[in-house]
Amino acid sequence: MERCLELEQAYAIADKNGKTVGAELGRIGYKGDLAASARPLKAAFEVHIEQGPILEQQDLQIGVLSGIQGLRWYDLVIDGEACHAGPTPMESRRDPFMAAAPIIAGCYELAARYAPWGRATFGDIRAEPGSRNTVPERLIVNVDLRHPDAEILDQMDAAFRELVARECQQRELGFQVNETWHMPVTTFDPQCVGAVKSATDNLGYTSMEMVSGAGHDSLYIATVAPTSMIFVPCENGISHNEIENAKPEDLEAGCNVLLHAMLEIDSNEDLK
């Protein structure tokens, strides 16, 4: 499966300090030797805080998940020529920032063109050599593009590559668009999505159908079993943070929908 990694590939992944998954698992004593094998599952559900602000803003209790956004991660490398900030006339420079600024702005336009679900994020950037009075010879920008429609995500990918080529070539800058990860769009099982929807309606909770912007365990479970997810609101969409907060009554609603969706699927004879 394209979205899964081979064991050795997973072990070799390094963070920006060079620490690998394999070595760190060993260090903390969690590098086991049991094979991961598929177990028979009739269906799977996952309940989660939204990690985004949509339900809270719309004052809804339940998100009925139809799938998970696809994403593409890139390391964009722009190569210019280092030169001294003072003596070098602007028109003689091959300055990576001269392309980076319109590329970043162009990616935001791309996300806006495919609103409301298009996303463009620049999580990190590095200038080399990174000296205050030197035009950088290289910029490395982390680019994250997302959309829940696979075809549109492909269009965003193509438009991004064109944008980079155009902005760099006209300034005689070198460039590499290194795609580091492509997480394809996940579409959840219609019967599982239907079970979440009818449980929500039967329990009288307000809801909307939506897709997840973040990856989840269900992304992988969906490759081996019929799957859907349930979202509940969280304050300001903040997660993975000490100020993460969700209301007890929303958590209760999520658990109730989970229970009733499972009961419905359990009695469904179409699924084995």
Next chain:
Amino acid sequence: MERCLELEQAYAIADKNGKTVGAELGRIGYKGDLAASARPLKAAFEVHIEQGPILEQQDLQIGVLSGIQGLRWYDLVIDGEACHAGPTPMESRRDPFMAAAPIIAGCYELAARYAPWGRATFGDIRAEPGSRNTVPERLIVNVDLRHPDAEILDQMDAAFRELVARECQQRELGFQVNETWHMPVTTFDPQCVGAVKSATDNLGYTSMEMVSGAGHDSLYIATVAPTSMIFVPCENGISHNEIENAKPEDLEAGCNVLLHAMLEIDSNEDLK
């Protein structure tokens, strides 16, 4: 003098790894205890490779220096809010890059407005927390603006501050424009500049009058004695680099101009 640092201030300057001038001088055994005192100087000349491409491009042998560009260094800090790259709708984000892209583009426009001597350089940039799938909560950008006319450099400073405020405020981003250094414009002594010019002409070298884009020892010497500088071409303007290269005949020309300018000033009774 505004351009000079107090001793303790100079010792305390740290690089981005936190190493200070004082500690590093101590470490290599160069932290002496002699006071720096002005010595009587009738005049001073400095000959240097251009560190820029202008003389080479115009096929000239000598640059007659009338002064040194002023510069202003800033740490531009843009504060947003960290959030997850997937679930957070674009319009809910407070993403520092959304202001940084037009600010960088706007600074290049500012340099172009005051061409050919206006300069804008972004030597380094840092995103915090710097995680691939998180909108940064903070961007720190090193900005370097230069111009040889003090009044225009002041206009560039004001326009830069306005640009930052406008782009950040409309996106509800916080910002700080921390000026870390202001090196005022240096105008060299007219008699010293004249001595360089007449030595160049008398020796039959091709030349142009120009200002230095980089700071030099003469920047400080000019505060205690009549001063000028002589530039010779260097290949592609590259300096502080192993491929730095200047032609022997150009170095000879520079030395000849230096000698004859000194002889002329030595016989000048107006200067004591």
